[in-house]
Every structure is written in C-alpha cells, then in structure tokens.
Amino acid sequence: MSFDAPAGPPPSGPPETLDFGGGKPLPPDRGGRRGLLAVVGAVAAVGVAGASWAAWSFFSTGAQPAEALPGSTIAYVSVDLDPSGGQKIEALRTLRKFPAFEEHVGLDADDDIREWIYDEIQGECDDLDYADDIEPWLGDRFGLAAVDVGADDPAAVFVLQVSDEDGADQGLTALRDCNGATPDEGAWVIEDGWVLLAETEDIAQQVADDAAKGTLADDDDYRRWTGEVGDSGVISMYAAPEAGALMADQLTGVTSGEDFATDCTTDDDGAVVCSGSSIGPDDTMPVPDEATKALEDFRGAAATIRFDDGGVELEVAADSTTVGRGLTGGDDAGEVASSLPADTVAALALSFGEGWVDDLLEQIAQTEGGSVGDLVDEVTNTLGIDLPEDAEAVVGDALALAIGPDFDPTALDSGSTELPGIGVKIIGDPAEIDGVLDKLRTAAAGADDGVLDSDPGDAAVAVGPDAGYRAQLVEDGDLGGTDTFGRVIEHADGAAAILFIDLDGGDDWIADLAGDDQELRDNLEPLDALGLSAWRDEETAHAVLKITSD
Structure with a gap:
C-alpha cells in the first residue's frame, strides 16, 4: 500500500506533533455564535484541516x-x-x-x-x-x-x-x-x-x-x-x-594480484589458483564475454529496506538482462511451493523458462574456457542423459526441495543416508520425469542409496530417501494457505524462485542452533519466518526478502 502526500505545502496553521503517547484535542474556536450549522461547519473545517496535516506529516518522508x-x-x-x-x-x-x-x-x-x-x-x-x-x-x-x-x-x-x-x-x-x-x-x-x-x-x-x-x-x-x-x-x-559499464571496465582490468586476491590461493609454484583455474602473476582474471556484455547493457537497479508488519524487508528491482532469460523466466515456483505440506519447515522452489539449459551451458563454457559441445559430451558420458531435453524434462514446470519437521540436520554431518523429512517435489509429466530419473539411477549404479527413489502422482513426482515423506510430498498440501507463508512470501503467483523458512517450525530448531548460548537463544526466539520471492515482469527482475518476528 502506498500513500502520497498532498501536493504543495501542508495546511496552514500550527502543526500537530506525532506523539506515540497520544495527544490532546485542539480547543474549539470560541468566537461568535452563528447557529448550529455554522458551528458544525467550523468544526468540520478544523477536523479536515487537522486530518490533512496529520496524514501529510505521518506519511510524508520529506526531502531526500x-x-x-x-x-x-x-x-x-x-x-x-x-x-x-x-x-x-x-x-x-x-x-x-x-x-x-x-x-x-x-x-x-x-x-x-x-x-x-x-x-x-x-x-x-x-x-x-x-x-x-x-x-x-x-x-x-x-x-x-x-x-x-x-x-x-x-x-x-x-x-x-x-x-x-x-x-x-x-x-x-x-x-x-x-x-x-x-x-x-x-x-x-x-x-x-x-x-x-x-x-x-x-x-x-x-x-x-x-x-x-x-x-x-x-x-x-x-x-x-x-x-x-x-x-x-x-x-x-x-x-x-552507467554503473554497468563501469563495473565491466573494472572486471576486465582486474589481475590476479589485485581485487580478487582474497578469493584466490597461491600454490607451491607461485601460481594463483582462483575457482579451480591457475592464473599467473601478470595474467588478467578471465571474465565471460556474456557477463561483460550484460553489464555493458545494464539499464539500472534500485533497492530499499523498510520495516513492515512486525518485520524487516528488502525489496529489489533490477534490469533482468544481466541474467540469462531462461534461468529467470519461469513462473511456477509459487505453485509447487504452495502445494507442499502445511508443516514444511523450509523449502526452496525454482521454475526455469525455455532455454535455461542452453543459457547455463553457455555461461559455464565461457567461465571454464571450454566449448558447449565438450560440456554436453561430458554430461552425457557421466550421467547418461541427453542435453538439453532430459535436463528440461527432469525439472518439470517447477521443483521444490522441501524439509519437514522430522528432518535431523545432524544426520548430514554423520554421513548417514537415512535422511527422514527431506525430499524434492517436481511438478510436470510423471512419465518423462521418471524416465530421466531411471537414467540417473542407472548411471549411479546403486551408489545413490535411495536418494533418487521416487513416487509418481497425478501431475507430480516426489524424490528422496524417505518413503513416508515422499508420500506426503506427492499429495496436494496447503503450505500456501498458511498465515506464516502468506506473511513472508510476496507475489507467489508467477514467481520464478521462492525460499521459505519457518523459524518457529519443527521442534524449536532455530533456537537450538544457539546451543548453550542463552543470550543468542533469547535473541533468536522472537524470529518468526523468512521468505524470499523473485519474479520477472517483462524486462525487470523483482525480489523481496522478508524476515518477520512473533
């Protein structure tokens, strides 16, 4: 909801101060009496003027x-x-x-x-x-x-x-x-x-x-x-x-001994290793041509941080041409996230647009200095799937990694393959999705230990090691109808990506992260939920991050 201050200066007369403790009403005008109608009119005029001033001062943000x-x-x-x-x-x-x-x-x-x-x-x-x-x-x-x-x-x-x-x-x-x-x-x-x-x-x-x-x-x-x-x-x-062109110039001029030094390490031969690539002391950091062009074509961005509804939110709007259209072009993330079980503790939902595989392969090839053809051959030989068709089929219209209240994060540290309360829900053609999963299971040759086990539904497939949780995922849940989801997820309809975390969900897991630190536990306790939603509106990418409190 937005409010616009009235055009021009505020109403004349002495202003009323916004006071959190309330205030006293202005005394009535005790001038001449001209009958009941005149009194009513005068009171109404004062009331309108006072209300106009209050609204102007309350909602106006002033000079910036x-x-x-x-x-x-x-x-x-x-x-x-x-x-x-x-x-x-x-x-x-x-x-x-x-x-x-x-x-x-x-x-x-x-x-x-x-x-x-x-x-x-x-x-x-x-x-x-x-x-x-x-x-x-x-x-x-x-x-x-x-x-x-x-x-x-x-x-x-x-x-x-x-x-x-x-x-x-x-x-x-x-x-x-x-x-x-x-x-x-x-x-x-x-x-x-x-x-x-x-x-x-x-x-x-x-x-x-x-x-x-x-x-x-x-x-x-x-x-x-x-x-x-x-x-x-x-x-x-x-x-x-103009910020895009400036950043492009900075990127193309950076060498291994400058700004990227904190992201790199030096091996025994004195070479700088950054993200798996060896760069000599006088070499220029490789920057993908697509990234440079995207920055040069950048058309602007803005963001704001504000408090709202018992929490804080960050809203961002940016030129969407800086990211491959396929990677941000989906609009079904809200559908799959909303259909998860109502007691979902955390979820990451993604929806890709047409051509997302080609976009991703092109970016990887430019970053690694190889060719798209070589990448396709490597993936096919390793995973036994055909690109781009199998990759597009297996993600369906949208997918969500979901974590339920029974999930135990300590199981990840122990290396156990018994992971209750975690799974992936994919919305799409169950036959096509399961066909690609069969290829992946064959390539894994039993090494997946049930991680790729799946259950098909009418228009969805649930994947994961926990059969009980797969049965919950494949059904139509009501996470989207919960108050917590509604408070932190904006623009679910048409979203390309959604991140949802119920900080009060499960067995008080957010407070347990503090261990024996009581002060930290006390400061985590008021947190309610976190949500991030991202969507695309023509050439503009939008994102809203919200953190709410109890």
Missing part, C-alpha cells in the same frame, strides 16, 4: 539526498532517520522484541537516534556537546554517492541534510579540527539545506553546480527504478545504467 545530487550520479545509498510515521512505529515495535537491542541500543520513541549515532562515532571530540554544537543544525537524512565529474573515476560524495547552514559550517569545522584533520583532508559546500562533502572543494562545488542544472531526484532512470521498488524505507539504494 537525491534532491541535492546531480543526474550524473552513478550509484547512491541514502539513510532516512525520520521516515514516515508507520516506519517509525514498525521499526521500534520490531527491534524492541530483541534483548540485544534493548541492552545495547535501548532507544525509545522520543529518543534522538542522531545523538546515539553521534555518541558512537564521535571519536576524539569530547570537547563538543551534541545538544549545543551538533543538534541545532543536524538533519535527519544523509547519503553516499558516486558521481561522474568528468574524471577517470567517479567522485565519492557524502550528502548531509542540515537545518542551519551557518551552524553546520561551524559544526563541521569543529568536528574536523577536534579529530586532528587538516583543511586539505576533505572539503564541503553547503547549498539549499544540504552539505556536500568531497575530497576537494572544487569537486563539491562542481557537484552542487551540476545538481542546479538537474537533480538525481528528477532523473528519468532514477524515478523509474525507485518507483519499481515501491514505498521508500529507512535505506534506499540506486545504481544508474
């Missing part, structure tokens, strides 16, 4: 850092410490359920979160007083951006909202001095209620001048992608189309 940045901004992250009234209530209502928040943060509804942040990061500024030196000018919103200023690399710019420009200049100078920095270590420009901090004053001024010609908030790409993620939250993120 995007209004102080130019349209040439490449990437942007903003934080809103004073979001809409509903966000404040949901954030505090949710966070206060966790003992760690109460112990280490302990914020109440009327506390100033800005002061808490300042106290945490002030460094050596003990001589500054927040109430006297910071609070009078500090705003509620800030952001960090990468801005194209015509140089080889984008400029890093910090944006901070201020209510008193002269006070902000004095306060920032005091902060810089008390931390031992010099005027050469960062500079700022203050215009129209915003501080722009950059490496040099020239850069900050150029960003301000460029913003005067056209802001990020008015940029068509920014408006499109931030509109795709819906209502803004406490954190907002945006990547412009």
